[in-house]
Amino acid sequence: MNQPQKSGNDPIVEFTDVGVTKLSPAGTSMVILDQISFTARQGEITGIIGASGSGKSTLIRLCNRLDDPSAGTIKLNGQNIATIDPLVLRRKVAMVLQKPFMFEGTLLENLQRPFLFRKLAPPSAESLEIARVLDLVQLPAEMLKRDARSLSGGEQQRVNLARALVNHPEVLLLDEPTSALDRPSTARLASTLNTICHSEHLAIMVVTHDLYLAEHIVNHLIYLEEGRIMEQGVGTQMLAIPQTTAFSNFLAKPEREQKSSS
Numbered sequence: 464m465n466q467p468q469k470s471g472n473d474p475i476v477e478f479t480d481v482g483v484t485k486l487s488p489a490g491t492s493m494v495i496l497d498q499i500s501f502t503a504r505q506g507e508i509t510g511i512i513g514a515s516g517s518g519k520s521t522l523i524r525l526c527n528r529l530d531d532p533s534a535g536t537i538k539l540n541g542q543n544i545a546t547i548d549p550l551v552l553r554r555k556v557a558m559v560l561q562k563p564f565m566f567e568g569t570l571l572e573n574l575q576r577p578f579l580f581r582k583l584a585p586p587s588a589e590s591l592e593i594a595r596v597l598d599l600v601q602l603p604a605e606m607l608k609r610d611a612r613s614l615s616g617g618e619q620q621r622v623n624l625a626r627a628l629v630n631h632p633e634v635l636l637l638d639e640p641t642s643a644l645d646r647p648s649t650a651r652l653a654s655t656l657n658t659i660c661h662s663e664h665l666a667i668m669v670v671t672h673d674l675y676l677a678e679h680i681v682n683h684l685i686y687l688e689e690g691r692i693m694e695q696g697v698g699t700q701m702l703a704i705p706q707t708t709a710f711s712n713f714l715a716k717p718e719r720e721q722k723s724s725s
Contacts, residue, residue, distance in 0.1 A: 475666040476503040476526060476556075476634055481535035483521055483690075495521050496690045499535070503634070503683070508660050508667040510681030510698055512674075514713065517687040519670045523636050526668065527556040539634070557627035561639040563619035565611040570602075573611045573622055577630050586629075596625040599659050601651070617648035621655070628659065635659070637669040641676050653679045674714070678702055686710045 483495040496518045503509040511519050524530040525537055528549050537544050544552055566573050574593060575585035586592040588607050597604055600621040606614075611622060620640060627635060637656075641649040657680055660667050671677055677684060681698035686709070693709040694701060705711045 472505040472507060474502040475505050475540055477538040479536050481532045481537060484533040494690055499692060501685055501695060503666045503668055505666050506661055506664050507682040508669060508680050509683045510677045511670045511685045512677060513687035518690040519687055520638055523638055523668055523670050526636055527553045527558055554630045555632055556634040557630060557632035558636045559623050559627050559640060561642055563623045565619055568611060570609050570611050570622055571607040574626055574629055577626060596628045599628055600625045600655055616643050635665050635667045639670055641673045649676060656680050
């Protein structure tokens with residue numbers, strides 16, 4: 464499998480001193496994220512790792528306003544996302560959830576859903592658009608007539624990806640994409656994500672507990688602990704030679720302790 468390489472491309476997502484504070488059930492203030500600053504670039508994959516409760520999933524949900532920050536700014540191509548209509552933003556910043564969700568119907572009907580939501584004519588099975596996304600996620604056209612809910616977990620994850628890509632997003636968000644996959648399926652997904660990132664020139668941000676996935680796809684890696692960035696840098700370098708005690712300790716934990724999402 465090809466190792467990820469730094470591309471030096473333009474920044475597309477910029478976090479500056481972003482914080483999230485929420486009230487606990489007892490009414491006390493809880494800091495979920497604190498002074499988060501980083502940049503995600505086109506043609507690169509940014510990985511976000513950390514223990515359960517570190518704020519990983521909250522961070523990625525901020526990117527398309529499924530959550531809003533309490534402090535700081537988040538920009539997409541230089542524009543504060545707070546000024547972008549959420550429906551417009553979510554076409555530009557697509558989210559692929561942890562558990563694949565299939566609508567009732569065929570694989571093709573699942574790929575047509577985003578167009579129907581926007582009251583647009585959906586592409587046909589023979590269209591270039593459907594062929595493009597099937598090629599990107601490495602699914603054969605013969606599967607278009609299959610019942611989407613009958614597909615394997617790995618196949619459903621690929622359909623999820625294809626459905627997100629059909630809108631031509633600029634940013635792709637993935638939350639624990641390998642949590643339900645075995646190692647061969649994870650390896651195939653890693654190869655697919657690298658292909659998508661570079662061929663579509665996307666900025667991909669992925670929350671993962673899977674250090675194998677991080678090692679094979681991530682360009683820029685962010686390690687979160689208790690809502691703060693403890694270390695960030697080139698993914699392969701960080702994993703090989705951690706610079707902080709916090710990250711060293713995290714890498715030393717058994718994988719089973721890292722699998723819970725936050």
